[in-house]
Amino acid sequence: MQYSSLMSGLRERKKQRTRRALADAAIRLFAERGYEETTIAEIAAEAEVSTRTFFGYFASKEDVIFHDSAGRMEELLAMVADRRPGETLADLLVRVLRHGLESTADGDSFSLTEAKARMDVIMSVPALQARGLRLLFDSQMRLAGALCDAFAGELDLVEAAAAVGSLVGAVKLATMASLTRGDTGEQVREAMTVATELALRGLGASGKISA
Amino acid sequence: MQYSSLMSGLRERKKQRTRRALADAAIRLFAERGYEETTIAEIAAEAEVSTRTFFGYFASKEDVIFHDSAGRMEELLAMVADRRPGETLADLLVRVLRHGLESTADGDSFSLTEAKARMDVIMSVPALQARGLRLLFDSQMRLAGALCDAFAGELDLVEAAAAVGSLVGAVKLATMASLTRGDTGEQVREAMTVATELALRGLGASGKISA
DNA sequence: ATGCAATTTTACAACGGATGAAAAATGTAA
DNA sequence: TTACATTTTTCATCCGTTGTAAAATTGCAT
Numbered sequence: 001m002q003y004s005s006l007m008s009g010l011r012e013r014k015k016q017r018t019r020r021a022l023a024d025a026a027i028r029l030f031a032e033r034g035y036e037e038t039t040i041a042e043i044a045a046e047a048e049v050s051t052r053t054f055f056g057y058f059a060s061k062e063d064v065i066f067h068d069s070a071g072r073m074e075e076l077l078a079m080v081a082d083r084r085p086g087e088t089l090a091d092l093l094v095r096v097l098r099h100g101l102e103s104t105a106d107g108d109s110f111s112l113t114e115a116k117a118r119m120d121v122i123m124s125v126p127a128l129q130a131r132g133l134r135l136l137f138d139s140q141m142r143l144a145g146a147l148c149d150a151f152a153g154e155l156d157l158v159e160a161a162a163a164v165g166s167l168v169g170a171v172k173l174a175t176m177a178s179l180t181r182g183d184t185g186e187q188v189r190e191a192m193t194v195a196t197e198l199a200l201r202g203l204g205a206s207g208k209i210s211a
Numbered sequence: 212m213q214y215s216s217l218m219s220g221l222r223e224r225k226k227q228r229t230r231r232a233l234a235d236a237a238i239r240l241f242a243e244r245g246y247e248e249t250t251i252a253e254i255a256a257e258a259e260v261s262t263r264t265f266f267g268y269f270a271s272k273e274d275v276i277f278h279d280s281a282g283r284m285e286e287l288l289a290m291v292a293d294r295r296p297g298e299t300l301a302d303l304l305v306r307v308l309r310h311g312l313e314s315t316a317d318g319d320s321f322s323l324t325e326a327k328a329r330m331d332v333i334m335s336v337p338a339l340q341a342r343g344l345r346l347l348f349d350s351q352m353r354l355a356g357a358l359c360d361a362f363a364g365e366l367d368l369v370e371a372a373a374a375v376g377s378l379v380g381a382v383k384l385a386t387m388a389s390l391t392r393g394d395t396g397e398q399v400r401e402a403m404t405v406a407t408e409l410a411l412r413g414l415g416a417s418g419k420i421s422a
Numbered sequence: 423a424t425g426c427a428a429t430t431t432t433a434c435a436a437c438g439g440a441t442g443a444a445a446a447a448t449g450t451a452a
Numbered sequence: 453t454t455a456c457a458t459t460t461t462t463c464a465t466c467c468g469t470t471g472t473a474a475a476a477t478t479g480c481a482t
Binding site for chain 1: 299300301304337340341342344345348351352355368369370371372373374375376377378379380381382383384385387388389391392402405406409410411412413414415416
């Protein structure tokens with residue numbers, strides 16, 4: 001007899017616990033010793049499982065850091081799917097982007113410090129940075145597809161993609177520039193709004209340096 | 212006695228030849244058998260050098276595909292550095308972006324087909340896609356820095372980053388959306404101009420679906 | 423409780439990418 | 453030719469990743 005996927009038996013609980021133990025150990029060790037300096041064998045040992053078992057839970061070393069970033073996307077796509085009637089493309093996009101950014105920052109204090117540790121590791125390891133950019137890219141493409149559906153008939157896929165790329169691209173680069181400069185959290189948030197407004201207003205209408 | 216880096220002796224010529232042989236063999240084998248299915252040992256054998264020698268020329272397997280993409284950036288940064296007096300930020304950015312896109316497409320017919328083969332490989336291998344996105348991201352950050360210098364006093368780093376991110380992001384996503392859809396070369400170019408205009412005009416002023 | 427079936431974990435072997443170090447080969451200058 | 457600088461090769465090793473089959477664990481029916 002086969003078991004349903006929504007089992008709440010001992011088996012499932014242990015799996016969840018092992019998964020957590022692996023993720024926690026990984027993030028902690030990455031923060032302590034650095035990403036490249038931490039081997040999967042060490043992570044597995046910390047979680048008290050065999051090295052091979054690690055790959056039963058995560059497809060790769062990189063995946064440990066991004067394992068929960070996939071779930072949040074569904075929510076954003078759902079927001080797009082049932083847009084408020086009459087809502088502008090720009091308004092909907094900004095609303096979705098804001099929600100996406102906020103949902104990263106909420107949660108209890110523990111997950112906040114953990115989120116920061118994760119971000120630090122990602123930023124400092126080129127391979128992880130690349131992986132993060134690819135995930136963001138994929139999300140943007142899916143968002144464009146969802147917008148195309150939501151505004152069926154009114155919006156071309158290319159237009160939707162351009163809109164998403166423009167807004168997200170502006171915010172992404174401005175945020176990184178702000179972080180690189182060593183800005184405080186408040187200044188980074190300010191950079192995001194500046195970028196959002198610039199994308200909405202358009203590059204050609206840039207206040208100071210326009211024609 | 213030590214040798215200058217601009218030596219035209221036998222040694223230098225052989226090095227250039229070996230480098231080319233490795234890159235050519237790699238791209239050819241990637242196109243024939245696929246990226247993951249090709250080992251560095253096979254590439255090295257094709258170029259008639261040892262496996263270890265490969266790493267004397269390229270830092271990694273991924274690098275073989277991106278080895279020439281670094282040089283073109285200097286040119287774009289130079290364009291920014293000596294902008295035409297009085298030129299608008301938007302105008303300069305568009306000019307730089309166009310030049311960057313065109314310089315990818317020019318060259319003799321051989322390098323054109325090779326460029327297409329490279330692009331196909333990159334698009335079909337997630338790891339290479341990620342690497343490409345990271346390189347593009349780094350380029351954008353450098354471009355933002357250069358713009359900040361070029362418009363010293365008039366343009367904040369965050370504003371510059373937002374501008375670059377908005378324009379490049381729009382074109383990038385629109386291009387990919389168009390390619391994904393299976394568009395022809397002409398349609399892809401059309402998508403690029405649509406995206407450029409959208410970024411210049413601003414999302415909020417989107418013709419059809421604005422408030 | 424006991425045995426059976428499904429599932430998970432483990433140990434083991436192997437492959438490919440990447441790096442370090444020393445030996446061998448090659449180009450260069452005198 | 454000889455001595456030196458540089459490049460290539462060989463060899464050993466580490467780590468991430470995957471396949472496989474044995475062993476352990478769990479859920480369930482009797």
